[in-house]
Amino acid sequence: MILSSVSRSLVFLALSNAFVLLAQQGGRGAQAPQPGPPPVLVKLRDDLYVVQNQQSNGVEIQAYGGNAAIFLTDEGVVLVDSKNDREHDDLMAKIKSLSDKPIKYVILTHNHADHSAGAAKLKAIGANIIISAADRENMARTNQPFIPDFGFVGRAELTLGGKKLEMYQYRGHTRGDAIVYFPGDRVVALGDLLTTAETIPMIVNYPDGGSWMDWSASMDQILRMNFDTAIPGHGPLVTKSQVAELRNRMVTIRERVRALNREKKTQEEITETVVKEFNWGFGGSAGNIPGMMQELR
Ligand SMILES: [Zn+2]
Secondary structure, three states: OOOOHHHHHHHHHHOOHHHHHHHHHHOOOOOOOOOOOOOEEEEEEOOEEEEEOOOOOHHHHHHHOOOEEEEEEOOEEEEEOOOOHHHHHHHHHHHHOOOOOOEEEEEOOOOOHHHHOOHHHHHHOOOEEEEEHHHHHHHHHOOOOOOOOEEEOOEEEEEEOOEEEEEEEEOOOOOOEEEEEEOOOOEEEEEEEEEOOOOOOOOOOOOOOOOHHHHHHHHHHHOOOOOOEEEEEEOOOEEHHHHHHHHHHHHHHHHHHHHHHHOOOOHHHHHHHHHHHHOOOOHHHHHHHHHHHHHOO
16 A cells, blocks of 8 residues: 555554554553454456455555455466565465466556565566556655566556456556456456555555546546456455445545635644544545645645
């Protein structure tokens, strides 16, 4: 989901309110919150699986990264997102339980480490790594230890084992979110353009070129595609109508922020209002409000 190392600890705290609360209640000597059991493999179609954390919270994002999709063909495996570096062995074990074919391609939805930092080890075992050129630039700008060779602009197609995937570049969470469309399965993987757990609020990352205005424009284009199920960057799978509901909810919040901003409300007043009215704008999304006030005038 996130961003710079600077905000990592903030996000960690923010995304794990329940755990922080527990720790506070535990008082002195309370243990740091621990992640639960490893992610599970969720079967979505015969040839498409999702590696999903068991709990939607910041502790498990830190430990296990974001959702990853595993697409099976007769000629090899395509991954959407690599999760983080430390999840490599568990991810490989899950893939091996489904296919003895090599991992041919890894499509990164965006540059954030919980989705992309596992890519170096996957490249080392022969996978080709794909990302949008814009988010490749984000990786380079933030001096990531591994930067993919290949970046695409706009739209790309990948055919493997007679099956076609389509990639589209949008702006929203970052300047170059890549979504992956599986036409044969009527599924779309959206990265952090969409998070579906109430405990992991949707945000845009302004330093990486995100935008709430472009986000809704992107979601409107995505909603015109023929899919039944969406794989979010974090949280459970959702139906197309749930994607539309989440889009509408965020547009309502965005327009409320804009109206309050035009009324010259302070950041604190805006935050208080949207937290109260929408249960959004605290924790991981609190840091989004100053950027929104800049963008939404
Ligand atoms: Zn992200």
